[in-house]
Amino acid sequence: MGFGIYVHIPYCLQRCTYCDFATYVHSEILPPHEYFSLLKKEAAFSAHLFPKGSLSTLYFGGGTPSLVDSELIVDLIQNLNNLGFKTGPETEITLEINPATLNPQKMENYLKAGINRFSVGAQTFSDSLLKSVNREHNSRQTRETLSFLKSYNVNYSFDVLFALPGQSLDDLGRDLDEVSKFKPQHVSPYCLTVPEGHPLSKVRLSEDLQVKMFELIDRRLKQAGYQQYEISNYCLPGRESRHNTLYWTDQAYWGVGLSAHSYAPWVGQFGRRFWNPPSIGAYQSLIGGLPQKTQSPGSHLPESLREDLLIHQSLTDYCHTFLRTDSGLSLDHLETKYGEPIALKIAAILKSQADLGLVKTDDEARYSLTTEGKLVSNQVYAALTFLEGEISL
Numbered sequence: 548m549g550f551g552i553y554v555h556i557p558y559c560l561q562r563c564t565y566c567d568f569a570t571y572v573h574s575e576i577l578p579p580h581e582y583f584s585l586l587k588k589e590a591a592f593s594a595h596l597f598p599k600g601s602l603s604t605l606y607f608g609g610g611t612p613s614l615v616d617s618e619l620i621v622d623l624i625q626n627l628n629n630l631g632f633k634t635g636p637e638t639e640i641t642l643e644i645n646p647a648t649l650n651p652q653k654m655e656n657y658l659k660a661g662i663n664r665f666s667v668g669a670q671t672f673s674d675s676l677l678k679s680v681n682r683e684h685n686s687r688q689t690r691e692t693l694s695f696l697k698s699y700n701v702n703y704s705f706d707v708l709f710a711l712p713g714q715s716l717d718d719l720g721r722d723l724d725e726v727s728k729f730k731p732q733h734v735s736p737y738c739l740t741v742p743e744g745h746p747l748s749k750v751r752l753s754e755d756l757q758v759k760m761f762e763l764i765d766r767r768l769k770q771a772g773y774q775q776y777e778i779s780n781y782c783l784p785g786r787e788s789r790h791n792t793l794y795w796t797d798q799a800y801w802g803v804g805l806s807a808h809s810y811a812p813w814v815g816q817f818g819r820r821f822w823n824p825p826s827i828g829a830y831q832s833l834i835g836g837l838p839q840k841t842q843s844p845g846s847h848l849p850e851s852l853r854e855d856l857l858i859h860q861s862l863t864d865y866c867h868t869f870l871r872t873d874s875g876l877s878l879d880h881l882e883t884k885y886g887e888p889i890a891l892k893i894a895a896i897l898k899s900q901a902d903l904g905l906v907k908t909d910d911e912a913r914y915s916l917t918t919e920g921k922l923v924s925n926q927v928y929a930a931l932t933f934l935e936g937e938i939s940l
Contacts, residue, residue, distance in 0.1 A: 549603035551793045552632060554586065554623065555804035556612040557827070558848045559806070560683040579615040581597075585834045587626050589823075590803050593836050596811075596844045597801050599631035603641045604790035611668075613644035617656040624935065626659050634661050639789040641666055646684040648694040654699060665696060665787075666735075667705035672725050673718050676711045680739075693729045700788065704733030711739055712755045719758065719760050721779045723767040730771075733784040736764045745805055746801045758922055765918075778921055797884075801844075811844040817861035821845030821853035858885070858940065859933040861874050866931040870906075870924075875915030886940060893931070901926050 559581060576582070576605070581708040605627070629633060641664040642657060669678060672686040696703045707726070709719050721817060726734055737756060752760075765775065773781040777795060780788065793800050794810075802809045804826040812818035821844065824830050838847055845853040856864070862885060876897075881891035897914045900906045905920035905927050920927055 549624055549789070549793055549798050551599050551604035551606065551798075552602060552610060552627065553606045553800060553802045553804075553807055554612075554788070556607055556609040556643075557582075557804065557805045558609065558614045559611050559616065564588040568865065573746055577831070579619055581890070583615075583619045583623060584588075585831065586804055588834050588837070590627060590780075592847075593801070593841065593844065594630040594632070596841065598799070599633075599682060601633050601635060602627075602638045603642070604792040605632075605634060606641045608641075608643050610643070611645045612642050612650060613648040613653065617653040618664075618726060623655055624662075631908060636661075636663075639664055639683075641788070641790055643668065644692070647688040648670040649692060649695060649908055654695075658699070658701075659776070663702060665701060666733075667692060667696070667703060669693070669705040670708040671711065671714075671718070672722050673714070676714055676718065682707075686734045693731070697729065702732050702733060703823060704782075705731050706790070707728075707734060707736045709736060709738055709760045710752045712752070714752065716756070716759060716763060719763060720767075722846040723764065726768065727771050732895065733782040733788060734773060735780050735884075736768075736785075752837075761922065774873070778871050778916070778924060792872075795872050797865055797868065809844060811914050814845075815855045817856040817858055819843075819853060819855050821848050823848075857935060859935050859938045862889065862893075862938055863931065863933050867928050870914070870916055870931070873915060874915045875909075877915070878912040889938065889940070892938075895932050900930060923931060 549899070554607055557576070573757045599897075604625070605782075612620060615801060617923045624634060638661065640660075640662045641864060642662050642665045644666045666687070669689045670680075674685050674691060685814075693705070707722055709722075731921055738761070769775070773783060775781050776787050777791070780791070792798075797812065799812055800808075800810055803824065804823065805827060808817060808818050808820065808822040824833060833848075841847040854860075854891075865881065865884070866876060876893075878890050878894055881893060894912075897908070900920070901908060901914070905917055905923065906914050906919050916924060916927065
């Protein structure tokens with residue numbers, strides 16, 4: 548089993564209209580060097596509770612990590628190494644970046660520190676659509692950034708945001724033309740999702756058009772040689788995001804920083820999830836008031852920021868996350884974790900979904916979503932969502 552660390556860097560040039568992550572305009576919170584001091588204090592406090600040795604993955608997300616001084620990122624990587632979380636050529640180290648936030652000096656620092664994967668928040672190459680959701684960069688800057696990454700021959704991904712207000716199939720097709728031109732190793736297409744009442748919800752595209760956009764993306768990317776290894780992620784062969792795969796395959800991860808989430812599957816019977824507060828003031832107070840010692844991951848947090856999973860919660864998460872992936876949900880693996888009676892119950896549910904044409908299976912009793920199932924995945928997930936008392940060992 549793998550183990551990865553996620554580090555949240557909340558600094559942004561601006562707040563995008565659709566964003567619901569814990570981020571701040573960089574001028575509105577404490578200076579980055581102070582925030583990184585908090586990160587190091589948090590890491591030192593909990594380091595003894597997590598498996599030491601070679602890290603599988605290290606992911607700097609945000610926010611815009613490339614906005615802060617690269618030396619801060621480099622120093623934190625070394626700090627984690629000093630705590631026993633070793634990085635090397637075998638560690639996937641990802642840094643999220645936005646267009647126009649890189650330069651040669653930063654890049655050299657990143658590469659020397661072992662960063663070997665970059666995730667670009669491109670979103671779209673339409674300047675008018677970028678402005679409509681309050682993105683700071685423009686399409687020229689995106690192309691310059693992608694060309695810059697290609698010149699270093701590094702592994703990089705970029706996000707494509709679709710179903711934007713006023714976006715047409717032709718607009719999306721032009722974005723996919725850019726994918727074919729730059730040929731990143733990984734592409735993450737995300738459908739714009741905002742809650743009811745949000746300003747962007749008033750101009751939401753029709754569901755029919757959203758489905759056509761999903762189908763266009765799927766067709767064009769597969770024609771270009773990409774494989775869909777997860778509902779919202781495509782890659783060239785062998786270029787899956789190893790860090791995100793931890794989340795989808797019931798593996799452990801430790802989140803450091805503002806609002807960062809963690810999962811320790813060895814705590815209790817079915818694991819513990821815990822997360823830091825999403826406001827910078829609350830996070831500062833938390834780190835400033837850490838006790839001398841903690842006995843288990845997340846035990847220093849109030850009950851509102853942690854949960855020891857019950858069987859129905861664990862099983863729901865397990866089924867949902869594995870079904871997001873192209874490799875699917877293995878009944879043999881599920882039986883190993885939860886026992887034969889529960890595996891038989893899940894098998895019966897999956898068979899009913901297969902009868903509807905929403906899931907498929909192979910000779911090894913591994914179930915995955917069909918193309919139609921991906922379009923209505925919430926329907927499949929609803930059948931595999933369990934309430935307290937419904938499941939018992």
